[in-house]
Amino acid sequence: MRYHFHCTDGRELILDRRGRPLRADGDVQRQAEAVARRLMAELLIAADWRRWMVCIHNEFGEQVDIVPFPTTSWFDPEWKAISVYSKSAGRLILQGGMNDNPVR
Numbered sequence: 001m002r003y004h005f006h007c008t009d010g011r012e013l014i015l016d017r018r019g020r021p022l023r024a025d026g027d028v029q030r031q032a033e034a035v036a037r038r039l040m041a042e043l044l045i046a047a048d049w050r051r052w053m054v055c056i057h058n059e060f061g062e063q064v065d066i067v068p069f070p071t072t073s074w075f076d077p078e079w080k081a082i083s084v085y086s087k088s089a090g091r092l093i094l095q096g097g098m099n100d101n102p103v104r
Helices: 025-043 077-081
Strands: 002-008 053-058 063-068 083-086 091-094
Touching (some): 025 063
Antiparallel strands (some): 083 091
């Protein structure tokens, strides 16, 4: 089934128009967290992400879950353990394949 991972803080909205095919519910949860972390890394701002959430919709447009953004910010030690700053790319690169699904 194809899932869409829309991100919002209640005021701003970033739509995932392409979505991603996933098989299991656990994959959906992990992908939602990966989408959140990627967005946090790509924006490279010290924003208050506590209000942000990933709203997961299936291919029929039904909302199936809401996953809050992680409370860890990109400059915390935990975050640095899973990322590296790429000067050539001009952004953080997340380790573990999280960059594979662009947020659009």
